[in-house]
Amino acid sequence: MADLQTAAPLGEVSEFSADGGGAVLQVRPDFAMVQVFAKTGKAGELAQKLDIVSDPGKAGDTSSFAALPLSPGQWMLIADNANANTFGQEITEQISGLGYVSEQSDARICIRVSGPNARDLMARGCRLDLHPSVTAKGFCAQTQMAQVGVLIHQVSDEPAYDLYVYAGFARSFWHWLTETAAQF
Amino acid sequence: MTRQVNRLDAGGAWIDRDQPLKFKFDGRIYPGFAGDTLASALIANGVKLMGRSFKYHRPRGVLTAGSEEPNALVELRTGAYREPNTRATMVELFDGLIATSQNRSPSLKFDLMAVNQLFGRFLTAGFYYKTFMWPASFWESVYEKIIRRSAGLGRAATAEDPDIYEHAHAHCDVLIVGGGPAGLAAALSAGKTGARVILVEEQPNAGGAVSPTRDEIDGIAAGAWVAQAISELDAHENVTVMTRTTLFGYYDHNVLAALERVTDHLRAAPDHQPRQRLWTIRAKQVVLACGSHERMLTFDNNDLPGVILSGAVRKFAERFGAIPGRRVAICTNNDDAYETAHLLKVAGIEIVLVADARSTLGPAGQQALAAGIRVETGILPAYAHGMQRVSGVSLQNIDGNFTEKVACDLLAVSGGFSPDVNLASQTGAAPVWRDDILGFVPTKPVARERSAGAGNGVFDLRNCLIEGHAAGLEAAKTAGAKVGRKGSAPKAVSREITAPVAVWRCPGKGKAFVDFQNDVTAKDIQLAHQEGYVSVEHVKRYTTLGMSTDQGKISNVNGIALLAKARGQDIPEVGTTRFRPPYSPVAIGAFAGHERGKNFQPTRRTAMHECHEKLGAVFIEAGQWLRPQYYPQPGETVMETIWREADQVRKTAGICDVSTLGKIEIFGTDSAEFLNRLYINGWKMLAPGKARYGLMLREDGHVFDDGTTSRLADDHFFMTTTTANAAGVLAHMERASQVLWPDLDVHFCSATEQWCGVAVAGPNTRKILGNAFGYAIDLADDALPFMGVRTFQWRGVTARIFRISFSGELAFEVNVPWRFGAAMWDAIWAAGQDHELVPYGTEALNVLRIEKGHVAGNELDGRTTAADMGLGRMMSTKKPFVGQKMAGRVGMTAPDRATLVGIKLVQETGRLRGGAHLVLDKNDANAETSLGWISSVTDSPGLGCWIGLGYLKGGLPAHEGARIHAVFPMYDEAVEVEICSPHFFDPDGERLNG
Amino acid sequence: MHQIDCPWCGVRDEAEFQYQGDASVTRPDPDAGEDDFFSYVYVRDNPKGWHTEWWHHNGGCRQWVKVVRNTATHEIHATGLPRDGLPVPQARLKP
Numbered sequence A: 001m002a003d004l005q006t007a008a009p010l011g012e013v014s015e016f017s018a019d020g021g022g023a024v025l026q027v028r029p030d031f032a033m034v035q036v037f038a039k040t041g042k043a044g045e046l047a048q049k050l051d052i053v054s055d056p057g058k059a060g061d062t063s064s065f066a067a068l069p070l071s072p073g074q075w076m077l078i079a080d081n082a083n084a085n086t087f088g089q090e091i092t093e094q095i096s097g098l099g100y101v102s103e104q105s106d107a108r109i110c111i112r113v114s115g116p117n118a119r120d121l122m123a124r125g126c127r128l129d130l131h132p133s134v135t136a137k138g139f140c141a142q143t144q145m146a147q148v149g150v151l152i153h154q155v156s157d158e159p160a161y162d163l164y165v166y167a168g169f170a171r172s173f174w175h176w177l178t179e180t181a182a183q184f
Numbered sequence B: 001m002t003r004q005v006n007r008l009d010a011g012g013a014w015i016d017r018d019q020p021l022k023f024k025f026d027g028r029i030y031p032g033f034a035g036d037t038l039a040s041a042l043i044a045n046g047v048k049l050m051g052r053s054f055k056y057h058r059p060r061g062v063l064t065a066g067s068e069e070p071n072a073l074v075e076l077r078t079g080a081y082r083e084p085n086t087r088a089t090m091v092e093l094f095d096g097l098i099a100t101s102q103n104r105s106p107s108l109k110f111d112l113m114a115v116n117q118l119f120g121r122f123l124t125a126g127f128y129y130k131t132f133m134w135p136a137s138f139w140e141s142v143y144e145k146i147i148r149r150s151a152g153l154g155r156a157a158t159a160e161d162p163d164i165y166e167h168a169h170a171h172c173d174v175l176i177v178g179g180g181p182a183g184l185a186a187a188l189s190a191g192k193t194g195a196r197v198i199l200v201e202e203q204p205n206a207g208g209a210v211s212p213t214r215d216e217i218d219g220i221a222a223g224a225w226v227a228q229a230i231s232e233l234d235a236h237e238n239v240t241v242m243t244r245t246t247l248f249g250y251y252d253h254n255v256l257a258a259l260e261r262v263t264d265h266l267r268a269a270p271d272h273q274p275r276q277r278l279w280t281i282r283a284k285q286v287v288l289a290c291g292s293h294e295r296m297l298t299f300d301n302n303d304l305p306g307v308i309l310s311g312a313v314r315k316f317a318e319r320f321g322a323i324p325g326r327r328v329a330i331c332t333n334n335d336d337a338y339e340t341a342h343l344l345k346v347a348g349i350e351i352v353l354v355a356d357a358r359s360t361l362g363p364a365g366q367q368a369l370a371a372g373i374r375v376e377t378g379i380l381p382a383y384a385h386g387m388q389r390v391s392g393v394s395l396q397n398i399d400g401n402f403t404e405k406v407a408c409d410l411l412a413v414s415g416g417f418s419p420d421v422n423l424a425s426q427t428g429a430a431p432v433w434r435d436d437i438l439g440f441v442p443t444k445p446v447a448r449e450r451s452a453g454a455g456n457g458v459f460d461l462r463n464c465l466i467e468g469h470a471a472g473l474e475a476a477k478t479a480g481a482k483v484g485r486k487g488s489a490p491k492a493v494s495r496e497i498t499a500p501v502a503v504w505r506c507p508g509k510g511k512a513f514v515d516f517q518n519d520v521t522a523k524d525i526q527l528a529h530q531e532g533y534v535s536v537e538h539v540k541r542y543t544t545l546g547m548s549t550d551q552g553k554i555s556n557v558n559g560i561a562l563l564a565k566a567r568g569q570d571i572p573e574v575g576t577t578r579f580r581p582p583y584s585p586v587a588i589g590a591f592a593g594h595e596r597g598k599n600f601q602p603t604r605r606t607a608m609h610e611c612h613e614k615l616g617a618v619f620i621e622a623g624q625w626l627r628p629q630y631y632p633q634p635g636e637t638v639m640e641t642i643w644r645e646a647d648q649v650r651k652t653a654g655i656c657d658v659s660t661l662g663k664i665e666i667f668g669t670d671s672a673e674f675l676n677r678l679y680i681n682g683w684k685m686l687a688p689g690k691a692r693y694g695l696m697l698r699e700d701g702h703v704f705d706d707g708t709t710s711r712l713a714d715d716h717f718f719m720t721t722t723t724a725n726a727a728g729v730l731a732h733m734e735r736a737s738q739v740l741w742p743d744l745d746v747h748f749c750s751a752t753e754q755w756c757g758v759a760v761a762g763p764n765t766r767k768i769l770g771n772a773f774g775y776a777i778d779l780a781d782d783a784l785p786f787m788g789v790r791t792f793q794w795r796g797v798t799a800r801i802f803r804i805s806f807s808g809e810l811a812f813e814v815n816v817p818w819r820f821g822a823a824m825w826d827a828i829w830a831a832g833q834d835h836e837l838v839p840y841g842t843e844a845l846n847v848l849r850i851e852k853g854h855v856a857g858n859e860l861d862g863r864t865t866a867a868d869m870g871l872g873r874m875m876s877t878k879k880p881f882v883g884q885k886m887a888g889r890v891g892m893t894a895p896d897r898a899t900l901v902g903i904k905l906v907q908e909t910g911r912l913r914g915g916a917h918l919v920l921d922k923n924d925a926n927a928e929t930s931l932g933w934i935s936s937v938t939d940s941p942g943l944g945c946w947i948g949l950g951y952l953k954g955g956l957p958a959h960e961g962a963r964i965h966a967v968f969p970m971y972d973e974a975v976e977v978e979i980c981s982p983h984f985f986d987p988d989g990e991r992l993n994g
Numbered sequence C: 001m002h003q004i005d006c007p008w009c010g011v012r013d014e015a016e017f018q019y020q021g022d023a024s025v026t027r028p029d030p031d032a033g034e035d036d037f038f039s040y041v042y043v044r045d046n047p048k049g050w051h052t053e054w055w056h057h058n059g060g061c062r063q064w065v066k067v068v069r070n071t072a073t074h075e076i077h078a079t080g081l082p083r084d085g086l087p088v089p090q091a092r093l094k095p
């Protein structure tokens, strides 16, 4: 385990609550994330091996990680409270011969959007239709909000959304998100 | 508080008489009520003069009660909040509102520019085209100033807009535009199916043109029915009613845009609340229930304040209890004006007469007669009398013979109704003319929409409700909702309507206005025709008819009819112009939303951003990235800083953040084959643990990008791209793998942000890095030779180290995961304290690479070949690669192409400039004698003179050692330069080994 | 604003895509002649009417999406993955 000082893209910031109580933003720490690629022609076998689904827009949940399909034969695997080093190694071993693993734990931050106005807040930047008749818990999508690429994972019907945003854009995105959320 | 002289004692469905307000117009304080518009409050206070016209500066009063208002444009608020061209009819009153009339100097009542009227015959159609023609030099110096001064419509604020604007997205099955009876009926029927419905209404209250007291729906007063309908819609979870929202754009694929005025009706926006919100609405189906616009009759002096559209008079009375006069004459060509007559009579206003252009009376006229109102048939207005407000009107018969002059202080006019086809027309559906209603109506939808109600040419309330109800159901069903029982439409009693009569020009020889805001008269249209403007689109541009902020809502049909008359044709033959978004003006701030100033686009920061801040870095934007440009010390000039940084890298050591380079991780058994096809050089023999410089071409054979790519394992590569092309290279690779060679086992993704990196360069580098990483990695030549790559563990962190050099010095690049970036920088910085380590930015980096003759963005300008850059020999002949064939074309390989050279300033004084042309003789410098150009320059501390890179025809073989000239005509500069090898510094690369 | 049905993501806004040109041309074999490559790189029809195009979904799944689109009306007839052969309606508008 590294004894080095770590620094998060958003620094010490961990939460934002709108004055009106309508929206809460939480920066989620300590998740491990890898992008998994099936070898050409091995997508089915790999999905079976990891027990994950391949349907677009549907995040699968195993006991230890969420699997978000990104495109044919590609997934983002996200594990809570996991060690970035060991998670990637475990997955690499499991899919040996079937696919490849790219470590992405540091590439993105995760912001959880929740609160009574979470859906309204999302609609300020997200072009997708997040109406409950369209998306529910487990929905995932890659899209853009405020000109920034976002991987969205709906984690609750309440609703609550996890937004995975590239680390370089973290401050810029957080600035837009908090400025917009303040009205709720 | 002063009495509001023109406020009726009762009535005014929209105002709250218990909430008195004060506001200021042109410096004077007036009373009003909550719910008023600025226009209604001014009317209630007897103010008739509200503005001056655009060209002639004629006095103008309010003409309409809605967003189509052409005359009553004011500047609202003050200072940074000042907004010009605000329609007084759309401004909701708040306590303390400040408005100023515009387009007048010095005052509204006495306007010097009104002398334009005296020269009116010179200011006819095409005036600007004809008068301000030549000399061309006069345009900037003389004409523009005159035109701007005299033709301005209000003044924009000069300070930054302090308001918040935001964007939002909505989705629905059925979008209904307009909250009048047809729109409400549609929302009710669609809402009951369970479909997701959005109803947008421009005004703060629904109801449209329905009379709240005189009309009845479902057996109750229409005003009460509207309230009931709104509460019923509010109760539906699947229905959203948005008031104060203007649907202004109907775009492809049923994407629509609307502007919600969130807090414009408040004195100041509450904290964090936006002033306006721009909605993008994606609707499966649309119902357009946009109503209609009343037209003016075209008669002499018809723009006098106090000449108001009849329906607007009714709206001011019913909504606000405000009445623009006490002695009213009414001129009409249709039945609707009788409604105004009845309403005013009940309110106790004197009706002088109703002059009906039609020769016989229909039921509406008969009813008026029966009610004791004087009605004259076959009578038209001839001339409106009065100086700054109407005092009377001369009347005439249809042959133009004077009949009488009547005194009045309000002339209510109705020239018929134009269905509002604006949005339908935006979709590309050309409106068609209907003679029976004298208006264009939408036809054959091309988008997923249908029209209903007055906007579809249906003016009878009963039929509006029936059509709205059916349209709502149909839209919901088409959108996929289950329609069970259809229910029945809200009921109203049908009225017998007598057709209007066409009166496009009441006889007269004076100024009869068609487009009020742009001062286009009937004569102007005649003139345009005489001068040969045939197409309606040309007449529009020549006369500016319909080009004002009201987009011709009132003037369009009158103008087309007059053009048809001049051409001796029917209106359908002339046709109409196509409407374009926006339906009504939208503030630029609303389009920008959050994206303005420093938020114009998002910025990217590296993991070490704060380390740079602590060292006092000045940042520069590199695409979206912020990169340290240089790290100034107190008392230094910029150049001194850059020289110090570059110099110290060569003498001791420097550290530079290289995190912004694009990084792509590549996996798969076919990775090497894939790279072989993308890069011009070979990759199959590259051993794991080694890096290689690679160059990519576009399909057309020109250089695309370069970078270093390392082999980490047999089936695992790590590519770097230039900062600028990171996204482009990834897209290029995705095309290659998905489209060109899908069978290859190759997979990749961006790792730009997963890894952050520093370059450490200079003679002291080994000592510094050894210390910084606790000797966890052997940096000796044999352990990590040039172009070697190693992965190592540094205090539990996986790090990658690359022995590569951009500066030409002994150098390493080290990558660690983002979260350890700052820790790595700090560790190296601490270790460097004993070894004179300096942080260096992009400027010093540029100096160093120019000294080494390394190409960068300035040289990779999209027009160069690998051979132009001196890298022709890198192009493999043993394998195919992207761009290979195209790079071999005759023109791409011609011996006289401009190729990369070094350029040295020979003379003692002067400097080199990027962009300068290279010529043999400075006295014969022109486009034909130019042999090339300078792409990058620096005042080199390593060489003690200005040096540069550039492209020169014939290149080194033809010119090495030659002295030629670099000319920069913009500054009238010409300097003598020597052409040399671009490898200015350490050409044999001995310093790479430290 | 076009709404494009990405075969992976579903209907998405035009803003998420980057237009990448004519998808009806096929890359010649590497050993084909210069003329073939010249045609492939430079020679294009400019149809008023139906056209098969590449739209790169770089703001979403990053797939290259094939789109049959009417250049005059902006109507989209079909979308698919690179390997999909998409039917192109025959009717072409008069130029």
Ligand SMILES: [Zn+2]
Binding pocket: C006, C007, C008, C009, C010, C057, C060, C061, C062, C063
């Ligand atoms: Zn997609």
